[in-house]
Each structure stands twice: as C-alpha cells, then as structure tokens.
Amino acid sequence: MKAKEIVLLIFIIVAGVFFYHVQAGKIDVVWDDFIALDFNEYTYQETQVIEPPLPASLKVLNSHGQVEVLGAETDRITFTFEKRIWRRNEEKAREVADELHPVVNKGDTAVTITTNRSDFKRRNFETNFRITVPSGMPVEVTNSYGLVRADQVGETMIDNRHGEVSVTNIRGGAVIENSYEDVEVSGLESNCTIRSRHSDISVKAVPGEVNIENSYGLVDLRGDSQKATITAPHTEIWVEDVSGPLEVRNSYEKITLRNVGPSRLDGSHSSIDVDGLAGNLEINDTYEPISLKSVRGNLQI
Incomplete structure (x- = not known):
C-alpha cells in the first residue's frame, strides 16, 4: 500500500470516529453557531x-x-x-x-x-x-x-440539553432532563425526577419521592425523602440521611450510604460502604469489597 493510500485510510478512519462521536453526543459540535x-x-x-x-x-x-x-x-x-x-x-x-x-x-x-x-x-x-x-x-x-x-x-419542568440546571425553593415538585452539565436541586415541597447523563447531580431537602437516572457522573442525595430510586451505571453514588426505602443500581463506581433506611443495592464491579442503616439491607454485587457498619435489620448478600 502506498503512503498516500495509508494517509487517506487513516483520515477516513479518524473522520468516521469523529462523526460517530458527534452523532452519539460525545462530542458537542453546533454547526450553525460556529x-x-x-x-x-x-x-x-x-x-x-x-x-x-x-x-x-x-x-x-x-x-x-x-x-x-x-x-x-x-x-x-x-x-x-x-x-x-x-x-x-x-x-x-x-x-x-x-x-x-x-x-x-x-x-x-x-x-x-x-x-x-x-x-x-x-x-x-x-x-x-x-x-x-x-x-x-x-x-x-x-x-x-x-x-x-x-x-x-x-x-417546575426543565429540559436543558447540554446545560446546567439549578432548582431551589420550589412550591411543589420538579421534573428535570439534561446532559453533560451539573444539576443542583434543593428545597422542594414534593417529588423530584431527574433524567440525565454525563452529569454531576446534587439533591438536597426533597421530602417527597426522588427518582434519578444518570450515567458517567456523580449522584449526591442528602435529606429525608419518602422514597429514593437511583439508577446510574458508571456513576459514583453518595446517599445520606434518607430514611425512606432506597433502591440503588449502578456499576463500576462506589456506592456510599450514611444514616439511611431500608435499602436494596444492585451493583456490578461496585464497591459498597454502608455506615448506619435502619431496616433490612439486600445487596447484589460482584468483584468489589463490601464494608458494613451499624446495620440494624436483616442482611441478605
């Protein structure tokens, strides 16, 4: 193969990878706003x-x-x-x-x-x-x-693609969708639903139900919620002071619980650290260590 053909082949491969990532949303290119x-x-x-x-x-x-x-x-x-x-x-x-x-x-x-x-x-x-x-x-x-x-x-309902979201002191609940930027929520009176990817998510002081979907980021949930469900592969998860039932599903990142209620944890290659849990605890995980302290309830691993 000639040198020019090799260079052309490399260019085609690089261009193909680039446009694939643009299409997949991994590279942000806005052509009409260049x-x-x-x-x-x-x-x-x-x-x-x-x-x-x-x-x-x-x-x-x-x-x-x-x-x-x-x-x-x-x-x-x-x-x-x-x-x-x-x-x-x-x-x-x-x-x-x-x-x-x-x-x-x-x-x-x-x-x-x-x-x-x-x-x-x-x-x-x-x-x-x-x-x-x-x-x-x-x-x-x-x-x-x-x-x-x-x-x-x-x-409040917010759909903010490739944009940061801040929601505070809401008289009711919130539904939020975004990607690639942080989400901060605090001081709601009702439920909170967040659907995101490639984002760091912080939720505090939400007394209703909390549902979070994320990937490739961070989830930090603190405050007394009625119930919390977190589905977040490739995402580090920290939950603290949530007394209601808790369900967490993730992979390849750490799950940390502090002073929580009954919990079910489904992980894959996820290390787990629990300190302070009132209620039953069910864990399904593989390949990573599990640390448990002050679990006051039935334990199933």
Whole structure:
C-alpha cells in the first residue's frame, strides 16, 4: 500500500470516529453557531412587562443561552431579554439585534415566551432571559447549551440539553432532563425526577419521592425523602440521611450510604460502604469489597 493510500485510510478512519462521536453526543459540535476567531462580541438588552390578568403558568422556549426564572411578590411577569451577538463589526451586529426579538403568546393556560431564532439562517448569537414571575407560578422551560435556573416558583419542568440546571425553593415538585452539565436541586415541597447523563447531580431537602437516572457522573442525595430510586451505571453514588426505602443500581463506581433506611443495592464491579442503616439491607454485587457498619435489620448478600 502506498503512503498516500495509508494517509487517506487513516483520515477516513479518524473522520468516521469523529462523526460517530458527534452523532452519539460525545462530542458537542453546533454547526450553525460556529463562531469565527476574528468575530467580536456585542451585547444588547431589552425589557418587557406582561400585565395581569395572567394565565396559570409560564412556558419558556429558548436555545443556546441562559434562562433564569425567579418568583417574587408581584402580579405581573417582567423579563429582560439579552442578545449576545458575534459579528465582524458593530454595524453587522446591530442589523441582527434589530431583527432578533422575543415572542410572547398569552394563551388561556400559559404565557409562552420564546424567540424568532428560527428566522435566521446564519446565527452566531445567544439569547438569555431573566424572568420575574408571581411567586409559586408553575414553570416549564425548554433550553439548550446554557444555564437554566428556577427559584421561588411552583411546579417546575426543565429540559436543558447540554446545560446546567439549578432548582431551589420550589412550591411543589420538579421534573428535570439534561446532559453533560451539573444539576443542583434543593428545597422542594414534593417529588423530584431527574433524567440525565454525563452529569454531576446534587439533591438536597426533597421530602417527597426522588427518582434519578444518570450515567458517567456523580449522584449526591442528602435529606429525608419518602422514597429514593437511583439508577446510574458508571456513576459514583453518595446517599445520606434518607430514611425512606432506597433502591440503588449502578456499576463500576462506589456506592456510599450514611444514616439511611431500608435499602436494596444492585451493583456490578461496585464497591459498597454502608455506615448506619435502619431496616433490612439486600445487596447484589460482584468483584468489589463490601464494608458494613451499624446495620440494624436483616442482611441478605
């Protein structure tokens, strides 16, 4: 085989591996938002107020940017819309800023806030929302490639692909989906469901049921929950001060329990460390050591 043929073969193999990982989501490439090295950043803001009467809930649809929804003692919705635009000069950036705007639909059941991003063939911009709503208002956010934060609102649903999520002080429960960025949850009044991958997840002070699905990351659950189920292969798991029934399934990473209730642990190549367990303990595991202290109940291994 000639040298050129060898080089071509190597190139084809490398390209194939690269595009496979892009397709699988292991490499993050956003083709329509590629920012050239010689582009400059320009930022523009505008503010809008949505007057009462308001529908019962808020829905936000965004992409490539941040969304913050904060509850407050108010009877209206106020939001700041920030446009971060990359262009070669301010004139070009201003042309985009003049055309890029929020879109508000005040429906019967929800206020929907989104943008006209789809109108642009060439993008190279981010859109950020900072929204203040009446405290306790239910919120649904769909976003990607940026932080989503919710605080002092009602029932919360967040879908944030490739984006960090922070949910605090919620008057109700939360359902969260994301990937590749951290998830932090604390101070809910009801149940919490999290579906993620390649993320570090921290959950504290959730009195209802907790269901977590993750892979290739970390799960840290603390606080008295009614029941907790964690399914997280290739993920280190720490659970502390959870008195309700606990089910954990993982592989190839450590499971640590501190001061928990009845538990079932299913692991594969997972080391297990338990210190303080009130109730029955069932363990199914292979190939790794198990350390047990202060288990007050029946034990099955």
